[in-house]
Amino acid sequence: MLEIKNLHASLEEEGKEILKGLTLTVEAGKVHAIMGPNGSGKSTLSYVLAGRGGYEVTDGSATLLGQDILGMEPEERAAAGVFLAFQYPVEIPGVGNMTFLRTAVNAQRKARGEEEMDAATFLKVVREKAKELNIDAEMLKRPVNMGFSGGEKKRNEILQMAMLEPRVCILDETDSGLDVDAMKLVADGVNAMRSPDRGFLVITHYQRLLDHIVPDVVHIMVDGRIIKTGGPELALEVEKNGYADLIGEAA
Amino acid sequence: MALPQAKLTATEVRLAALCLPSAPGWTRLAREAALARVRAMGMPGRRDEYWRFTDPADFVSAEPVPATHHARQKIPVFDGMDRVKLVFVDGVFDATASDDPALAGVEITRLAEAQGQDIHWAADLYGTLEARGQEPVDRPLAALNTAFATDGFLIRATGRAEKPVNLIYRHESDTSDAILHHVIKIEPGADLTVLENGPSAARFNKVMEVEIADGGAFHHVRVQGRDHDRRAATHIFARLGRESAFKSFTMTANGALTRNECVIELTGDDGVAHVAGACVGDGADFHHDDTVFVTHDAERCESRQVFKKVLKNGATGVFQGKILVQPGAQKTDGYQISQSLLLDGDSQFLAKPELEIYADDVACSHGSTSGAIDETALFYLRSRGVPRAEAVDMMVLSFIAEAVEEIESEEIREEIVERLAQWLARHRG
Numbered sequence: 001m002l003e004i005k006n007l008h009a010s011l012e013e014e015g016k017e018i019l020k021g022l023t024l025t026v027e028a029g030k031v032h033a034i035m036g037p038n039g040s041g042k043s044t045l046s047y048v049l050a051g052r053g054g055y056e057v058t059d060g061s062a063t064l065l066g067q068d069i070l071g072m073e074p075e076e077r078a079a080a081g082v083f084l085a086f087q088y089p090v091e092i093p094g095v096g097n098m099t100f101l102r103t104a105v106n107a108q109r110k111a112r113g114e115e116e117m118d119a120a121t122f123l124k125v126v127r128e129k130a131k132e133l134n135i136d137a138e139m140l141k142r143p144v145n146m147g148f149s150g151g152e153k154k155r156n157e158i159l160q161m162a163m164l165e166p167r168v169c170i171l172d173e174t175d176s177g178l179d180v181d182a183m184k185l186v187a188d189g190v191n192a193m194r195s196p197d198r199g200f201l202v203i204t205h206y207q208r209l210l211d212h213i214v215p216d217v218v219h220i221m222v223d224g225r226i227i228k229t230g231g232p233e234l235a236l237e238v239e240k241n242g243y244a245d246l247i248g249e250a251a
Numbered sequence: 252m253a254l255p256q257a258k259l260t261a262t263e264v265r266l267a268a269l270c271l272p273s274a275p276g277w278t279r280l281a282r283e284a285a286l287a288r289v290r291a292m293g294m295p296g297r298r299d300e301y302w303r304f305t306d307p308a309d310f311v312s313a314e315p316v317p318a319t320h321h322a323r324q325k326i327p328v329f330d331g332m333d334r335v336k337l338v339f340v341d342g343v344f345d346a347t348a349s350d351d352p353a354l355a356g357v358e359i360t361r362l363a364e365a366q367g368q369d370i371h372w373a374a375d376l377y378g379t380l381e382a383r384g385q386e387p388v389d390r391p392l393a394a395l396n397t398a399f400a401t402d403g404f405l406i407r408a409t410g411r412a413e414k415p416v417n418l419i420y421r422h423e424s425d426t427s428d429a430i431l432h433h434v435i436k437i438e439p440g441a442d443l444t445v446l447e448n449g450p451s452a453a454r455f456n457k458v459m460e461v462e463i464a465d466g467g468a469f470h471h472v473r474v475q476g477r478d479h480d481r482r483a484a485t486h487i488f489a490r491l492g493r494e495s496a497f498k499s500f501t502m503t504a505n506g507a508l509t510r511n512e513c514v515i516e517l518t519g520d521d522g523v524a525h526v527a528g529a530c531v532g533d534g535a536d537f538h539h540d541d542t543v544f545v546t547h548d549a550e551r552c553e554s555r556q557v558f559k560k561v562l563k564n565g566a567t568g569v570f571q572g573k574i575l576v577q578p579g580a581q582k583t584d585g586y587q588i589s590q591s592l593l594l595d596g597d598s599q600f601l602a603k604p605e606l607e608i609y610a611d612d613v614a615c616s617h618g619s620t621s622g623a624i625d626e627t628a629l630f631y632l633r634s635r636g637v638p639r640a641e642a643v644d645m646m647v648l649s650f651i652a653e654a655v656e657e658i659e660s661e662e663i664r665e666e667i668v669e670r671l672a673q674w675l676a677r678h679r680g
Contacts, residue, residue, distance in 0.1 A: 052630050078636035090631040094652020095645050100632070103645070108636035143652075160635060 001199045002026040002049075002168045007060035009048045018044040020224035021060065026168060026199040033202045033210055035235060036221035037243045042203045043087065045221075046172040049201075050084035051077050064168060078104075079111035081167030085157040085174050092144040097156070100144050101126060105163055129162045133189050151182030158189035169193070170201045175209035187212030207239035220246050258293035261311050265294050268313040269399045276366030281378035285397035288382065292391040301388055304569040304601040305540040309508055310392055310484050315428045315454030318480035318507070327419070328448050328474045328670055332662065334417040335359070337404060341422060341452050342429020344402055348421075356410030357443060362403040362432060373405040376434050380460040380488035384514040388544060393486040393512070396458040400432030403458075407436045408443035408467070415470075420449035422478055427452035433459045437467035437495070444470040444660070450478035450506075457485045465492040465519060471499040472663050474670070475509060479536060482508040487526075493519030493549070500658045502667055503530035503539055504674045510540040517545070517552040517580075527557040527657035531647070531671065532566030532598075533678045540569035541589075547580040547613075556587040559654040561647050562598035563678075573605040576613050585615035592650045593623055594643075644675040 002025065009019040018041045026032045036042050048055050049062060051074035062070050069077050092100070106116040117125070130140060133155045145153050154174055161169055171190065175183050190200070190213050202213055210218070210232065218234040219226045220243070228234065228246055238246070254262070266289070275282055294311040295302045309316050337359070338348040344361060352359035360370065378397040384390055406416060418433070429452035437443055441464075451457070463469050475483065483506065489497050503509055515524045530539045545554045560568035570589035591600030602619040624646050632642035648671060655671075658664040 050630075050634050052634075053626060073639065074630060074633035075636050075638050075642075078634055084634055086631065086634075090625075090628045092628055092632070092645070092649050094649040094655070100635070100637075100645070103641065104632075104635035104637050107638060107641065111636065111638075143649075164635065 001028040002062070002064050002201065004062045005060050007048070007062060008058045009044065009055050010058055012054050012056050017058070018224055019048065022221070022225055024219060024226060026201055028199055029196040030216045031194065031200040031202060031213060032217045032219065033204060033215035033235065034219045034221050035204060035207070035238055038205070040221045041224040042221055043172055046084055046170045046203055049170060050074060050082060075107065076111065078164070078166075079108045083161050083164055083166035083169050085154075085161060085169065085171045087173040087176055089145050089153040089157055091146050093146055095144050097142055097144050098126065098140050101160060101163055104160070108164060126163060130159055132192065133159050133162070134185060135159055150177040151179070151185070154178060154182065154186050155189065158186055162189065162193060167197070168199045168201065170203070172203050173205060174202070175204055175206065183209060184212055207235045210235045222247055254293040258296055261294045261296065262290065264313050265311050265395070271399065272366070272401070274366060277369070277374045278366050278377055282398045284382070285378050285394045288385060288394040289391055289398060292385070292389045292394065295389075295391055299389070301542060301571060304571070304603070305508075305510055305538065309454070309482050310456070310510070315426060316480070316482065316507075317425045318422070318453035318478055318482065319425055320422050321450070321478045328666060329417055329446050332415070332417075334415040334446060336417050336419055338419045338421060339402070339429070339431065341424045341427035342401060342431055342455070345421075354412055354414065354416065356408060356441065357412045357416065358407040358409070359416065360405045362400065362405060365405055370405060372407055372436050373434050376436060376460055376462055377432070380462065380490055381458055381486070383490070383516065384486070384488045384544075390486060390512060390514070392456055392484045393458050393488070396430050396432055396456050396486070400430045400458070403432040403434070405434045406443070406445070407438065408441040409438045411442045412444065415444035415446050417446040417448070420447070420451035420455070422450040422452055422481065425453060428454045430456045432457070435459065435461045435469065437461070437463040437469050439464045440466045442468040444472070447471070447473040450476065450481045451483060453481060455481065455483040455485070457483070459485075459487045461487065461489040461497065463489065463491045463495040463497055466494050467492065468496040469498070470659060472658055472660075472667070473499070473501040474667070475501065475506060476504040479505050480507050482506070484510045485512065487513045489514070489524070490516045490518055491522040491524060494521045495519060496522070497524040498657065498659060499526045500654070501528040502671065503528065505537065506539065507536050508538050510542065512542045513544070515545045515554070517547050517549050517554065520550045520552070522549060522552045524552070525555040525557070525657050527555070527654045529559045529651045529654040529671070530568065531561045531674055531678070532568065533564050535565030535597075537562075537566040538569070539567070541572070543572040544575070545573065545585070546575045546577065547583045547585065548577040549580060551582040552580070553584040554586065555657070556589070557654045557657055558589040559651045560591040560600060561594065561650065562591055562600060563594035565597040567598070568600045569602070570600075570619070571603040572617070573607065574615055574617070576608040576610050576615065578609040580610045581612040583610060583613040583615065585613065587617035588653070589619045590650070591621045592647065593621060640679045644672065644679075647675055648672065
């Protein structure tokens with residue numbers, strides 16, 4: 001479903017290459033995890049896929065359901081089905097969480113030529129999904145992410161994901177800054193969205209998130225490339241021995 | 252001290268184009284005193300300390316620069332609200348377009364009709380707060396207004412007004428030059444909201460004097476917009492008594508030249524004064540200036556100045572704001588923020604924040620920033636599917652929010668946000 005082939009990307013300003021020929025395929029219905037040491041380019045990969053400015057793709061391709069996404073604007077990628085859960089969700093004062101969410105849902109529908117969701121239906125759906133994530137009405141009313149705790153911000157990301165129903169979900173260090181209970185709540189939200197027509201790319205530094213969101217495939221990313229791919233057991237190996245052995249093995 | 256020749260000439264040219272009303276009644280003395288102030292101060296010039304960022308030439312010329320009346324039909328702001336409408340067309344009162352000025356707890360009288368009547372409270376106030384506001388900074392356009400105002404309203408609230416008074420300023424003539432002067436008195440414990448909207452005139456000079464007695468509350472929401480060529484110099488002079496409240500918010504869109512001055516004196520303990528403004532300007536023909544002076548002369552008063560400016564395509568924004576804390580005004584809580592969001596490299600924001608404090612137990616803070624759209628936040632919105640143009644509008648509304656939140660009425664706040672959103676949608680790119 002999401003096919004990344006020989007992807008090379010550099011920081012626009014410094015010209016420094018971060019992704020150095022990354023190849024990866026996420027099949028529909030599967031959860032892929034990417035683990036790697038700091039600075040290996042994991043977050044860059046998520047930004048390049050979602051379309052953040054400041055990066056230049058110098059080679060390779062990324063397609064979603066056969067469609068080239070690298071030439072698209074971020075909003076077009078979103079409408080095509082890409083969703084990035086941010087490591088640091090942004091606070092936006094003065095814009096209501098609900099207003100934002102409804103604007104986003106309907107903008108995507110419009111872009112896809114679908115009918116917009118009316119206010120009553122939207123309210124009903126958002127309330128249901130918010131309840132599952134333990135997000136109360138007060139949080140929905142507040143400005144986007146304003147005054148939210150770390151856990152609330154991450155749950156809000158999952159709520160957006162649940163409302164937007166993307167085809168591929170990229171989770172960037174979703175466990176960072178969360179205690180075990182908060183992580184479990186987020187993981188439950190993610191697991192509830194697993195479905196045969198949706199793929200996941202879970203980026204994480206630690207194995208602990210993968211106890212809760214059990215991956216089908218684990219990739220080890222080092223210096224802008226995937227150096228090893230395996231099953232969930234690979235994550236346990238990293239947890240036990242660190243990245244050093246794997247890096248040595250690949251070299 | 253004698254005025255420089257250039258100033259003297261400019262003043263004579265301006266005065267020659269005006270005449271005092273033939274039957275000024277009880278306003279005569281105030282008008283003559285104001286005229287003497289004008290002659291002593293002279294018209295403002297580019298070299299004056301508080302006119303360095305804004306050229307006053309179009310305010311002091313004998314004739315106004317013509318301003319095309321923008322005929323686009325749309326529903327005026329505040330139209331859906333239950334309020335008492337008082338309508339001026341090019342500065343001339345239009346009784347047929349206005350509501351009957353009968354409102355429980357509020358006395359409303361036209362200045363032009365009141366001059367022959369004996370209205371003590373207004374006689375004590377007319378020109379008085381304006382005169383006080385001339386220290387330590389000259390405001391000659393306000394003195395000119397007191398001397399030559401053709402009309403205005405005298406509004407006295409003695410109780411809690413059940414609905415707002417809405418002063419509407421329509422603009423029809425391309426060459427209108429209007430001078431209006433309102434005097435408002437809020438008696439102890441009374442509460443009044445005044446709304447103002449409309450492009451007014453080709454050139455508009457307006458003064459509003461507001462005296463708020465102990466425990467009184469005055470709310471003011473103003474929308475200045477529509478006509479691109481219009482020029483306006485407005486002054487609010489407010490004096491607050493003990494435990495009283497003054498809250499003013501102004502939204503400005505369009506206008507070749509706008510100078511809004513607000514001079515507030517906190518004279519009773521525990522008073523609260525908030526003055527806020529948001530302006531959106533598109534094009535090099537937009538110049539907007541907020542000049543604010545808040546004096547704390549009592550204990551435990553709170554003042555807030557919150558000004559936000561969104562500028563693009565060569566627009567200019569100016570903020571000059573001062574907090575003066577007099578000796579003995581202990582436990583003063585003063586806050587001032589002025590920020591601009593520059594949507595391109597051509598626009599500019601000029602700010603002069605000032606604090607002057609003569610008491611030792613006070614908390615005053617001020618800040619001024621100028622910046623572009625936060626690219627990270629913009630990416631966040633777009634990554635959820637919001638198209639770039641809409642995402643920029645959302646960021647602009649987010650930027651302005653702190654100022655808009657100063658409006659207490661949720662109904663009015665929502666209407667202002669809606670109007671801003673519509674303006675932004677019309678001015679994309």
